[in-house]
Amino acid sequence: MRDLFSIFLAIIGSFLVLYIILPIALMISLQLLDLNSLLNALGDELVLSSLANSILTSTATMLIALLFGVPLGYLLARTDFYGKSFVQAIIDLPVVIPHSVVGIMLLLAFSNAILDNYIGIIAAMLFVSASFTVNSARDGFAAIEEKVEFVARTLGASRLKAFFTVSLPLAMHSILTGAIMTWARAMSEVGAILIVAYYPKTAQVLVMDYFNNYGLNSAKPIAVILILLSLGLFVILRRVSIAKG
Amino acid sequence: MLRVENLSKSWKNFRFEGVSFEVKHGEYFIILGPSGAGKTMLLETIAGIFKPESGKILLEGKDITHLPPEKRKIAYIPQNYGLFPHLNTFENIAYGLRLRKYPIEEIQKEVYGVAEVLEISNLLGRDVKTLSGGEQQRVAIARALVLKPRLILLDEPFSSVDPNMRGRLMREMKRWRRELGFTAIHVTHSFEEAMFLGDRVGVMIGGKLEQVGEIGHVFSKPKNEMVARFLGHENVFEGQANGNTVEVGGLKIEISRTARGKIKIVIPPESILISKEKTTSSARNNFKASIQSFEDMGTIVKLGLRAGGLNFSAYITKASFIDMHLSEGEEVFISFKATSVHVFD
Numbered sequence: 001m002r003d004l005f006s007i008f009l010a011i012i013g014s015f016l017v018l019y020i021i022l023p024i025a026l027m028i029s030l031q032l033l034d035l036n037s038l039l040n041a042l043g044d045e046l047v048l049s050s051l052a053n054s055i056l057t058s059t060a061t062m063l064i065a066l067l068f069g070v071p072l073g074y075l076l077a078r079t080d081f082y083g084k085s086f087v088q089a090i091i092d093l094p095v096v097i098p099h100s101v102v103g104i105m106l107l108l109a110f111s112n113a114i115l116d117n118y119i120g121i122i123a124a125m126l127f128v129s130a131s132f133t134v135n136s137a138r139d140g141f142a143a144i145e146e147k148v149e150f151v152a153r154t155l156g157a158s159r160l161k162a163f164f165t166v167s168l169p170l171a172m173h174s175i176l177t178g179a180i181m182t183w184a185r186a187m188s189e190v191g192a193i194l195i196v197a198y199y200p201k202t203a204q205v206l207v208m209d210y211f212n213n214y215g216l217n218s219a220k221p222i223a224v225i226l227i228l229l230s231l232g233l234f235v236i237l238r239r240v241s242i243a244k245g
Numbered sequence: 246m247l248r249v250e251n252l253s254k255s256w257k258n259f260r261f262e263g264v265s266f267e268v269k270h271g272e273y274f275i276i277l278g279p280s281g282a283g284k285t286m287l288l289e290t291i292a293g294i295f296k297p298e299s300g301k302i303l304l305e306g307k308d309i310t311h312l313p314p315e316k317r318k319i320a321y322i323p324q325n326y327g328l329f330p331h332l333n334t335f336e337n338i339a340y341g342l343r344l345r346k347y348p349i350e351e352i353q354k355e356v357y358g359v360a361e362v363l364e365i366s367n368l369l370g371r372d373v374k375t376l377s378g379g380e381q382q383r384v385a386i387a388r389a390l391v392l393k394p395r396l397i398l399l400d401e402p403f404s405s406v407d408p409n410m411r412g413r414l415m416r417e418m419k420r421w422r423r424e425l426g427f428t429a430i431h432v433t434h435s436f437e438e439a440m441f442l443g444d445r446v447g448v449m450i451g452g453k454l455e456q457v458g459e460i461g462h463v464f465s466k467p468k469n470e471m472v473a474r475f476l477g478h479e480n481v482f483e484g485q486a487n488g489n490t491v492e493v494g495g496l497k498i499e500i501s502r503t504a505r506g507k508i509k510i511v512i513p514p515e516s517i518l519i520s521k522e523k524t525t526s527s528a529r530n531n532f533k534a535s536i537q538s539f540e541d542m543g544t545i546v547k548l549g550l551r552a553g554g555l556n557f558s559a560y561i562t563k564a565s566f567i568d569m570h571l572s573e574g575e576e577v578f579i580s581f582k583a584t585s586v587h588v589f590d
Contacts, residue, residue: 145325145327147323147325147327148327148328148329148330150289150292150294150314150321150323150327151321151322151323151327152329152340153293153294153313153314153315154292154293154294154314154315154317154319154320154321154389155315155320155340155341155344155388155389155392156315156341156344156345156392157315157344158313158315159313161315161344165340165344166329166331169331170329170330170331
C-alpha cells in the first residue's frame, strides 16, 4: 500500500479534496468570527420564512418522489418490458438539462398553474431531483434476491403482501438514502425555481437576492445557514448508510 | 398426491419439456440430474412461481396449474434457503402464521414446537445472518413445515453445507420426516443423497425426465446410455447383437436375453471379477485383459483394463490387489455373468 505509486496518487488526488474543503471551511470559519451577523440573519423574518419555504417544499418534493418513484423503481428492478431502457433514460434525463432550461420548459408546459406559487417550486424541485429516489429504489430492490420473494409467496403472501412484508423492508435503507438525496438536491435547486417561482421566496433564491442587491457580506450568513443545514443532513445520511450497510 | 402431466417451459437459458411424473402421499421423491438440467425451474413451476407453457399440475386431484403460489400450500426451499434477512429466526419461522393472522399464543406454540423437533430452539432470538449454513437450513425447513404444507420442495438442500455436516443433516432429514411426516420433492445432483433419502427417483437430463422409478431399479437398470453415463456407469458399449451374444470390440459377450442388430450394453464395474487364472464356469464371460492403470481409492482400487478393443473399469479390494501382486501392464482375466450385462431397449 505504501509504495511510491500510491503516494503519487494521493498527492494528485488530494487536490480535489482540498479544493472542496477549502471554501466550505473558509466560509464557516469567517462567519464564526462574525457571529453577530449570523444572529441577525437568524432574527431576520425574511430569512426565516424563506428557510421554512425551502424545507417545506423540499420535504413535499421528497414525499411525492417516494410515492411515485418507489413503485417505478420496483418495476424497473423486477420486470422486463418493451421500452424499459427508454423509461430509464427518461428518468435520468433531467440530470443533463441545464436547470434554467428546465424552468422554461415547465413554464411552457404548465404556465400560470405553477407561476410564483408553492406548486411551482415543488414542480421545479421534483423535475430535477426525482431520479435519485427512483434509481436508489431500483438498486435496492434489484439487490434483493428474487428467491426470497418467491419463498414469501409460497408461505402464503400475495404479491402485494410479499412486497410490503419482504421487498420494501429489505430495500428501505436504499430507498431512504435516495429520498434524502432527493431532499438535498431539492434544497440546492436554484435555476429552475428562479424562472418558475421567484416567489414565495426560498432560502436558496434569497441568497442570490442578497448577493445581487447588497453584496457578498450580506449573502454570507444565509449561505452559512444553508451549508450547515446541508452538512447536518449529510452527516445523518452517512450515519444511516453506515449503520445499515 | 401430486401429478405432473407433460409439463413444458422454457425461459432464458433454461428449459424442460414433456415432464410427467407422480409423487405419492408421504413419499420422498428425488429429482436427480446434472446442473443445468432444468431441475430448479421445474421445482419453481410446481411451486407456482413460473407458469408452464403447456401441461398440467394436479395436487390431490385438483388442477392447480393456474393457481398462484400462495394458494397452493406447497412449500419451497431454494438452494440458499431464502431466509428473510430483516427478520430474526423466530420471525422467519412465524412469517406464514402471521400472514394467516394466528393469535400470538398460537404462533409461539407452533414455532416452539417445530423448533424443538429441528433442534433450533436456542437460535430463535438470533439474527439469521449470523447462522451457519446448517442452521439456516433448519430454520428454512422449520419455516416451511410450521405451515403443514401438502408438499415440500427442496432445491439442493445440502449443497451449501460442509461435507461433515451433510451426512448429519441427511440422517436428520430422515428423522424429521419420520416425526413430522411430510411429502417431499428433493432436487439434487448427488447420488448419495438420492440413495440415502429417496423412495423413488426421476433422472432429469437436458430438460427431460429420462427415467422414473425405485432408486435401486433405476441405478441397476438405467433406461438408456445417457442415464447410465450420468449415473456414473462405466463400461457402456455399443455392439452387434446376434441372439444371446453381442459382438463388441472383437469380444463375444453373452447376455441373458435375445437381441438382434445394434444395441448398447452396460456392465457395472462392481460385477466384474478379476483373477490371475482363467475361471472355467460356463455362466461367465471370460476375457484376457491387461491392466492399463490403477487408482487407489482407499479400501478399494479402481482398475482400468483393456480387453480386445474395449476399455473396462473394475474394482478390486486393496487387499486382493496386494495379494495378487497386480501392477500396470500385468495380464489378468476378467469375468462377469451374462445376467450382469444390462441391455438398453
